[in-house]
Amino acid sequence: MKGFSLFDHDAPHPEASQLTAFAGNELNRLAEARTEESLAEALKRDGLHILAFSGNRLVLKHEEQVLDPLFAPYELADLAPDPDNAVLLGYKANGEPRIALPVLAEESRFAQGYKLITARELYRDTDLEAELIGEAAQGFSLLHWNSENRFCGSCGQPMQPRIGGYKRECPACGRISFPRTDPVAIMLCVDEKEDRVLLGRGVHFPEGMYSCLAGFIEPAETIENAVRREVLEESGTRIGRVRYHASQPWPVPHQLMIGVLAEALSFEITRDEAELADCRWFSRDEVKAMIDLRSEAAKAPAKGTIAHRLMSDWLDWTA
Amino acid sequence: MKGFSLFDHDAPHPEASQLTAFAGNELNRLAEARTEESLAEALKRDGLHILAFSGNRLVLKHEEQVLDPLFAPYELADLAPDPDNAVLLGYKANGEPRIALPVLAEESRFAQGYKLITARELYRDTDLEAELIGEAAQGFSLLHWNSENRFCGSCGQPMQPRIGGYKRECPACGRISFPRTDPVAIMLCVDEKEDRVLLGRGVHFPEGMYSCLAGFIEPAETIENAVRREVLEESGTRIGRVRYHASQPWPVPHQLMIGVLAEALSFEITRDEAELADCRWFSRDEVKAMIDLRSEAAKAPAKGTIAHRLMSDWLDWTA
Numbered sequence: 001m002k003g004f005s006l007f008d009h010d011a012p013h014p015e016a017s018q019l020t021a022f023a024g025n026e027l028n029r030l031a032e033a034r035t036e037e038s039l040a041e042a043l044k045r046d047g048l049h050i051l052a053f054s055g056n057r058l059v060l061k062h063e064e065q066v067l068d069p070l071f072a073p074y075e076l077a078d079l080a081p082d083p084d085n086a087v088l089l090g091y092k093a094n095g096e097p098r099i100a101l102p103v104l105a106e107e108s109r110f111a112q113g114y115k116l117i118t119a120r121e122l123y124r125d126t127d128l129e130a131e132l133i134g135e136a137a138q139g140f141s142l143l144h145w146n147s148e149n150r151f152c153g154s155c156g157q158p159m160q161p162r163i164g165g166y167k168r169e170c171p172a173c174g175r176i177s178f179p180r181t182d183p184v185a186i187m188l189c190v191d192e193k194e195d196r197v198l199l200g201r202g203v204h205f206p207e208g209m210y211s212c213l214a215g216f217i218e219p220a221e222t223i224e225n226a227v228r229r230e231v232l233e234e235s236g237t238r239i240g241r242v243r244y245h246a247s248q249p250w251p252v253p254h255q256l257m258i259g260v261l262a263e264a265l266s267f268e269i270t271r272d273e274a275e276l277a278d279c280r281w282f283s284r285d286e287v288k289a290m291i292d293l294r295s296e297a298a299k300a301p302a303k304g305t306i307a308h309r310l311m312s313d314w315l316d317w318t319a
Numbered sequence: 320m321k322g323f324s325l326f327d328h329d330a331p332h333p334e335a336s337q338l339t340a341f342a343g344n345e346l347n348r349l350a351e352a353r354t355e356e357s358l359a360e361a362l363k364r365d366g367l368h369i370l371a372f373s374g375n376r377l378v379l380k381h382e383e384q385v386l387d388p389l390f391a392p393y394e395l396a397d398l399a400p401d402p403d404n405a406v407l408l409g410y411k412a413n414g415e416p417r418i419a420l421p422v423l424a425e426e427s428r429f430a431q432g433y434k435l436i437t438a439r440e441l442y443r444d445t446d447l448e449a450e451l452i453g454e455a456a457q458g459f460s461l462l463h464w465n466s467e468n469r470f471c472g473s474c475g476q477p478m479q480p481r482i483g484g485y486k487r488e489c490p491a492c493g494r495i496s497f498p499r500t501d502p503v504a505i506m507l508c509v510d511e512k513e514d515r516v517l518l519g520r521g522v523h524f525p526e527g528m529y530s531c532l533a534g535f536i537e538p539a540e541t542i543e544n545a546v547r548r549e550v551l552e553e554s555g556t557r558i559g560r561v562r563y564h565a566s567q568p569w570p571v572p573h574q575l576m577i578g579v580l581a582e583a584l585s586f587e588i589t590r591d592e593a594e595l596a597d598c599r600w601f602s603r604d605e606v607k608a609m610i611d612l613r614s615e616a617a618k619a620p621a622k623g624t625i626a627h628r629l630m631s632d633w634l635d636w637t638a
Binding site for chain 1: 478
């Protein structure tokens with residue numbers, strides 16, 4: 001086709017995915033090179049730094065105003081580290097390994113000099129650099145997956161970790177299991193003619209917050225069919241075309257958010273009352289006020305979320 | 320932006336995903352409405368038809384030249400049906416339910432009057448309609464997931480199926496688990512200047528076949544970062560921009576293939592010898608010969624695969 005450009009070199013920014021929270025991980029994972037020795041080798045390397053997790057929270061050193069998630073091995077000695085369940089995340093460009101490690105010390109041990117934070121608090125309430133937040137996301141997801149696969153789903157016997165925490169194997173029946181990543185479709189539904197978008201309030205949302213509709217992609221669905229099904233089930237709105245926009249890792253515990261713009265073909269709303277407390281169309285001005293934090297009536301999801309990205313990019317790209 | 324079109328109404332075809340194998344499932348899944356009674360209610364409905372599975376193969380009635388995967392309940396009576404592990408797939412537009420059901424009869428029972436086929440054979444070697452192939456894909460994936468989650472990964476005790484096979488619950492520890500869908504990135508790497516693409520031969524590929532590179536998206540990765548990592552690890556080639564093209568359900572056992580075009584920034588190949596038997600650049604003429612089945616030296620993946628779609632759409636869209 002004449003004038004057809006395969007890669008959109010004129011896009012307002014190069015890649016929307018890079019602008020979402022948790023996307024800053026630049027570790028070299030060496031995924032194809034993982035062996036039974038990878039973790040032990042990494043533990044011996046100079047410059048090793050460890051991300052420590054207490055249950056489903058990341059441990060930060062907390063001194064004066066400074067929060068620091070990177071531990072040298074000796075700094076963990078009295079927090080009851082659990083090296084049998086460590087996971088090798090990857091390597092920094094300078095060769096330093098990064099490892100995620102559960103620590104088993106009692107909660108009271110962290111009362112002074114430490115702070116424990118969830119993945120959500122990590123991106124929302126700290127100003128840690130994007131790379132560290134991305135590395136911690138990988139730790140949250142992998143440790144959670146390992147902890148939920150201690151026993152074999154096929155025969156019920158204990159499984160053992162393999163190749164640095166990226167595989168689990170059942171010595172009893174031979175079953176092998178790999179880390180889980182759950183794709184979720186999240187969609188900004190656009191009424192092009194009226195220049196408005198569909199937003200909803202989940203029944204458990206914070207007061208006043210409205211966001212894009214979303215739902216797990218099911219086995220044996222295309223992304224596009226999942227988008228049409230979710231929107232129809234949640235709002236009664238029919239969707240035509242679907243345009244991929246961005247993806248985001250969401251480590252609560254291991255989702256892959258797939259963000260799209262969806263062409264609305266019908267405009268009457270029949271809300272799924274079990275899922276949504278409200279669902280309605282928002283004008284460009286209303287969305288702009290939400291993104292600019294000027295709106296009293298409705299709040300956008302936090303900056304860094306893919307929902308915020310979809311809403312603000314729709315404003316910018318179609319202005 | 321002036322002239323900016325959010326939805327590509329001039330695309331050569333409306334949605335590449337719809338043109339891949341296993342994408343034709345049009346069942347109404349009623350995903351948000353599933354309850355503990357859904358399966359029992361569906362079993363009582365008129366017009367119920369069942370897809371039967373023996374291990375990891377679909378059972379087809381085979382009479383003369385006709386293959387038929389739809390069983391009325393009475394037709395399964397002497398194949399040892401296992402209704403405790405049935406899964407409700409959804410409803411046809413006319414209200415008929417579709418259920419996937421394991422049957423436990425010995426393999427020899429299927430020697431006459433039946434045919435057992437894998438998911439791969441289903442799309443490649445039969446001419447069943449796309450809707451049925453898509454429904455069977457859902458059955459393959461859900462039955463496999465249920466069979467691999469008989470025991471609880473957290474405590475090792477038996478789990479029980481819930482809401483028609485879309486949830487499993489552990490009565491011992493309360494753990495709840497949902498069906499698994501594994502996102503895989505599959506990419507056609509394009510050298511725009513030389514008008515050629517990168518294809519590889521997996522070490523277990525059929526003789527002469529070359530395809531797009533591919534790999535599982537890992538926890539805490541964006542789609543785009545997974546594409547760059549996979550291509551770098553498998554071929555040593557650096558990738559810049561990534562353009563989403565299509566997705567495909569792949570029920571072996573429950574993948575979501577996410578197909579993209581990837582902008583090559585480097586052109587020397589350092590092949591991962593453990594993964595790939597060969598990896599090289601193919602000119603437009605070579606790819607065209609593969610797609611047109613005129614090539615002796617190299618074969619394309621079967622029609623219906625997302626790799627075939629990426630290759631043929633690259634030919635058509637950039638001609």
